[in-house]
Amino acid sequence: MGKPCVHCGTDCGKNPVVWDEKEFCCHGCKTVYQILNENRLGAYYEIQPMSGIRIETGQPLRKFAFLDLDEIKDKLADFRDGNTVRVRFFIPAIHCASCIWLLEHLDTLHPGISHSTVNFPQKEVAVTFRDDQISMRQLAELLASIHYVPEITLEHLDRKKIRKADKSLMLKIGVASFSFMNIMMYSFPEYLPGGDLLEQKFKHLFGWLSFILILPVVFYSASDYYVSAFKGLKHKIISIDLPISIGIFALFFYSSTVVFSGQGIGYMDSLAGLLFFLLIGKWYQGKTYEALSFERDYRSYFPVAVTRLSDQCETIVPIRELKKGDRILIRNQELVPADAVLVKGYGSIDYSFVTGEALPVAKNQGDFIYAGGRQVGSSIELQVEKAVEQSYLTQLWNQGGTKKDKLSLNNHINFVSQYFTAAVLLIAVVASAYWATVQLSVAIYVFASVLIIACPCALALTVPFTFGSTMRAFGRRGFYIRNSDVVEKLYRITTVVFDKTGTITLNRKMDVDFIGDSLGIEEITLIANVVRHSSHPLSVALKEFLPHASELMPERYEELPGLGQTAIVNGKRINVGSEMFVTGQHTSTTMNESRVYVSVDGRQAGYFTFSNSYRQGLPTLIEGLKKRYSLHLISGDNDGEEKKMRAIFGDEASLHFNQSPADKKQYILRLKEKGENVLMIGDGLNDAGALAESNTGISVAEDVFSFSPACDAILEAASFDKLEKLISFSRTSFKVVRRSFIISLIYNVIGLSFAVSGKLSPLIAAILMPLSSISIVAFATLSIGWFASRQLKKDESVR
Known part of the structure; x- marks a missing residue:
């Protein structure tokens, strides 16, 4: 054997391809290695050594010529504006962290690529590029040249859900079913009293017929297990499919030996049944997960x-x-x-x-x-x-998520699952070695049963289904989170920071008054036609306060976050906003209300006052949060309501006023530097930077919502007073995860004890294994539903 290929890990054999003192199994792998290193992408191999896919040289790129057709390009493009195009490609070869890293650095390979993001579960890469520098066909060919070949079919063009995998699985089940029934028929006499009296020639015939029937089951129906196990080993990962594959081959080779010796059919019937029930379980798991899928309906919220x-x-x-x-x-x-x-x-x-x-x-x-x-x-x-x-x-x-917080739970689970599988292999070897001294046929039986009954799948499925169900429960109650990782983020927060206007105040229930020179109809019309273009809470309240005015289109309009709006309407300059923005001055007088100043063509007309109404249940919410978290208020408003805020937030809370958007962002950064895990709650307008910098950002939505991609969650205003319960529910989710772990461990301990003692057949193990995963998924989903119905009561739902 030769050295492993630097790119893909395949044995290079006696005649490796050598470049830069490194050995490759073929010229294709060498070419990819050259491309990556010439473009300073060598870190691809640092993430997961030898993680590349073996390249078949001479791959025809002409098959992407159809991407030169405008009709096809238009169907594939998610977005097109001028020369900027966004397209999503399905790439089956995506399989590890190195794949994600490389595909998200495509802009390094070609200057025409703006950026790219990977959807790992869907095996999709979304690429934004300029088609005057690189065409869609050239992009596909570039991906193919590094062996991430896009799969483009009619289903992709029509954006239909692809279900090829289901058809393939059904065919494999059909083959296994046919062989299982026939092999059972041939083995039936051996189960009857006097079965040993069956004439030797029939035993010999039935054995060979069973051997022929088992071949397509072992080498076709069960092929997915071998492929998965091989890929895992190639990347130094012990997957759950490895012990299953070893168990299948152990039964197959032992039974083949029995057939070749003319002594019967061995465990051919058990092996056929094992594979049939494994595949049925796999199909049923898929159907169960689809029925419980939280992504299927949470978007409607x-x-x-x-x-x-x-x-x-x-x-x-x-x-x-x-x-x-x-x-x-x-x-x-x-x-x-x-x-x-x-x-x-x-x-x-x-x-x-x-x-x-x-x-x-x-x-x-x-x-x-x-x-x-x-x-x-x-x-x-x-x-x-x-x-x-x-x-x-x-x-x-x-x-659009940019936060890189390390979430430890999934990493711990993956770590435990890998060592669990290695431990199962060890137990199987030790148990079979013991039984080999007693009876070889029982040793093979025990070996296969141990490998099949023990399954870390339930461990791996616990978190996504628990957090996914939590995500759905949140959505039904007006709390929409970016993805299931946010559940863990909520669990880990230590500090809660509130914005004021539009977050803890009501946008639609402000008492508005004007103080200053009397405004004429024309001036009111001009002011109304400026504020109508903003979604800021004070602008919305002012628009509703002003009488209906004829619509005029501003010649120039600009909104400056944290300051105000300026526009030219009917040839007159209108400024609306803070005192400093409109008058150039800042008085230190304490005010008990929010103010919006206005000027018309340089004339300072006066200001509108807004007496705030606070959201229902705010004192109760704050009282609940401050028992567990450190509380802060950062507001762009003046400190006129500091006494009122202090009465609500308490003496230990930090209150800061007259904060610009930049000030809010820096405040969050300082808290994080102190080691705090920060939850920021704002309205997504003047606090987008603070939302982006926080560990977890929640945007409060009331009526028309200025959607902020910086936030991790959106909370409907009607659910604002339930926020403390919603955050607390993340802790309940962790309790469900822990209980699911315990159930899974109990199942594995009991199952292994029966398998090691020789009291559990591989056939029964094959039935129990998928049922264990399904039961864990059902437990997690139903538990979250049960706890949600009690902790997040129906009468508290916004729907």
Whole structure:
């Protein structure tokens, strides 16, 4: 044997390909190694040594020529604006951390690639690129050249759910079923009294017929187990499929020896039954997981609303109710929820949520705007051209996560699962060695039973299904989290930081008054036509307070976070915002209300006062949180309500006022530097930076919501007073995980004790193994449902 290939780990044999004093099994692997090192991507091998896939030289790239057709490119593209294109490719070869690392550094391989993200469970890579520098075909060929060959079929073009795996599994079950029934028929006489009296020639015949029938079962129906076990070994991972594969071959070779010696059929019937029930269990597991899948319906709770226009009336509706032909109003910094055409106003669309590029794209009336863009500037009106794909928006949100907090639970489980499998192999060898001194046939029986009955699958499934069920329970109660990892993040928080305006205050119940020079009808109209373009809570309240005014389109409009708005309307400059922004001064007088100052063409007209109304249940919520967490309030408002806030938050809370967006972000960073695990709760407007820097960010949604990709969760305003219970429920989820571990360990201990003693056949083990996984999944799911119905009571649900 030769040395292992530096790229893929395959034996290089006697004639390796040598380059840079390193040995490769073929020229293909050498080429990939060269490409990665020439582009400074050598760290690919540091993540998981020899993690590459063996390259078959001479792979035809001509098969991607169809990607030059405009019709095909348009169907595959998720997004296209000018030369910027976003496409998702299904790549079956994605299999490890090194794959993810390499595919998320494609921009290093070609300057035309902006960025790329990997969806590991779906084996998809989403790539944003410029088609004037690299075409879609060239992108596919680049991926193929490093052996991540995109699989593009008609189902992918039509965005249909692919179920090839189900068809393949059903065929394998069919083959196993046919062989199992026939082999059982041949072995039936041996189970009857006097079975040993069966004529030798029939024993010999039935043995060979059983041997022929078992071959397609062992080498076709069970092939997935061998492939998985081999891939695991190649990457130095002991997967659960390894002991199963060893057990299958142990029974097969022993039974083959019995057949060749003319003594009968050995354990051919048990082996056929074992594989049949393993495959049935695999199929049933898939069906069970599909039925319990939390991702199937949690998207329907996505609490993002939009303003729909009808006969000049504005109605706020959930985005899931939008349909083709609806006319919608998008204000400054609001998300475009569906593919649409611009029918009024001038668009400046920030597609960074989709493409990662922050430079706004100018749009005129009649131009097409893709879902996921964000309007920067004055309001625009759009006509929806395509039904809302909430799965697309939530996928963008999920991929937009930038926080790199280390979550330890899954890592611990994977660690335990690997050592568990190694321990099972050791137990099987020791038990079979003992029984070999008693009776060889029993030793083979015990060896196979031990390998099959012990299963770490339940351990591995506990966390995703427990946290996934928690995610669904949250969604039903108006708390929508980015992904299931957020459950663990909530469990680990030590500090809670609140924003004030729009977070703990009500947007729609503010008493508004004006102090200053009397405003004329024209000035009121001008001010109304500025504030209507903002989704800031004070702007929304001011718009509702002002009398209905004729609509005027600003010539120039700009909203400065934390400061205010400025625009030119009918040739006059209108400034609306903080005292410093509008007047250039800051008085130190303590005020008991929020103020918004206005100036018209340089004339300081006065200011609007807003007396805040606080969300229902705020004192109770704070009282519950401060028992466990350190509390902080950071607000852009003045300190006029400090006494009121101190009475609610208590003496130990830290209260900070007159904080700019940058100040809020720095405050979160300082808390993290002290070792705090920070939960930030804001409205996603002036605190997007703080939400992004926190360990966990929650955005409070009330009516039209300025969706912030920086947040980890969205909380409907109606559920605000339930926040402490929702956070506490993450601890309940961890309790369910621990109990599931205990159940799984008890099952394995009992099962192994019966298997080691020779009292458990491989056939029964094959039936029990998938049932154990299904029972753990059912326990986790039902437990979360049961606890949620009691801790998050139905009458507290917002739905």
